[in-house]
Amino acid sequence: MSKLSLAETAELSMLLEVSTNIKPGNIDRFHDYEDTKFRHFLASAVLARDVFERVPYMTLGEAMYAAVEHTNGHAGGNTHFGAFILLLPLIKGKGIAGACEAVLQTTVEDAVLFYQAFGRTQVRVNKEDEMDVNNPASIAMLREKQMTMLDVMRYSSDTDMVAREWVNGFSLTRKAADMLKEKDGADSIQDMFLRLMAAYPDTFIAKKFGYARAVSIMERAQLVLSGGLSLSRFDEECILGGVNPGSLADICIAGIFTALMEGWQWDC
């Protein structure tokens, strides 16, 4: 699929990710949530494409704001906020090496735009955070402290594995892509996702239920890998408990994008 443009590759990554047969606890080919459905993820991918095309002409803060604004047109709430945090620098940098350069170029204005974008979503944030995006004083503080968008990610990196990708050289994105590249065919996305779940506590789960719960979910995923629990049973457990590893899903998308860019044969 070398003919795909970067924007096409990014959109296809989002569609392949949500169409994975089973991603425990998440929306996938076979599961919807009550309010957010599979088709909202399709619409979000369709709507994001236009912004992906324009990334070369925007700063990362501008692109983030545009992506959130343009994909707000469906009723499924936030669908791809974390994915945009990863895909936009990967598109701008044409891969991980360039993305690491691109995040270094971000400015205070990018940070402000990022906060404004964040404020337009219903993304979960930690309570009592002085940098809470819902607090108008936060933007004044960004300017006062001269925090760039990269500084904001650094600030969040302890508790957010998506933000952490900006400061650690996209290391989980790299790992996810490498897992995919071990084997041809998009069917391996399901395995890759489970292996990520078994190796890293999801910070979205940690924000929602606490770190201990995120670790116990990781251990359940390990049990699936070792054959002690079926994937579909684990999926049911997660869905019943409202446990959705949303940050790992974002990293999964970034991994698919990276693997596709590097010539991974998804299409067999």
Added chain:
Amino acid sequence: MSKLSLAETAELSMLLEVSTNIKPGNIDRFHDYEDTKFRHFLASAVLARDVFERVPYMTLGEAMYAAVEHTNGHAGGNTHFGAFILLLPLIKGKGIAGACEAVLQTTVEDAVLFYQAFGRTQVRVNKEDEMDVNNPASIAMLREKQMTMLDVMRYSSDTDMVAREWVNGFSLTRKAADMLKEKDGADSIQDMFLRLMAAYPDTFIAKKFGYARAVSIMERAQLVLSGGLSLSRFDEECILGGVNPGSLADICIAGIFTALMEGWQWDC
């Protein structure tokens, strides 16, 4: 969703159609075929988008050729040929009324490009047809007889319900859109598709298995509507028999596009 561009609307129509829960005999959210899979339809939609954006600057023959060429990049074979025959004039004409005008403008050169596009697919055609697209003499004959792309559709309209849309004012597209507009929500695509199957023998099935078989499949769909057969059982029957109503699927996409353009609330 009034913010969607025509190209976004067309792409979303293709994605919503293939993501319908059950479309008897077809690839849908829950079924793949051996060679062609759900994900090939996703990729085809992603790849077609670029051509949809450029429709205003192309003739319909050029757009058809570009759509086939650009979506040939995945391994799933022909996925959306018939859908392009309908979507391209609908995009060009910004709806059914304009599409009826647009098809009148087609030329002999458009017909030639259409045949060349057709020749690049594995779309089923009737045997022993003097206008067989695989016969190089056919293109000479198009020029000799001065057949426009609309003439080609007229020629095929007896045996092909997609081609027939070009000569009957997109009447099934209209009916499909009207069915959707009876009720909000993309869940009604499944009902619309079944109602189409119960009302019209699919010409793709007729080409593959004969007209009588197409009629008997229509009668089975009527039995589902009247409660005498479950939808999932009917779906199984079709899949086991290799019976796929592919022409109605194309019309379903055109109906979704038309309904979306006319303000149908898919998103609830």
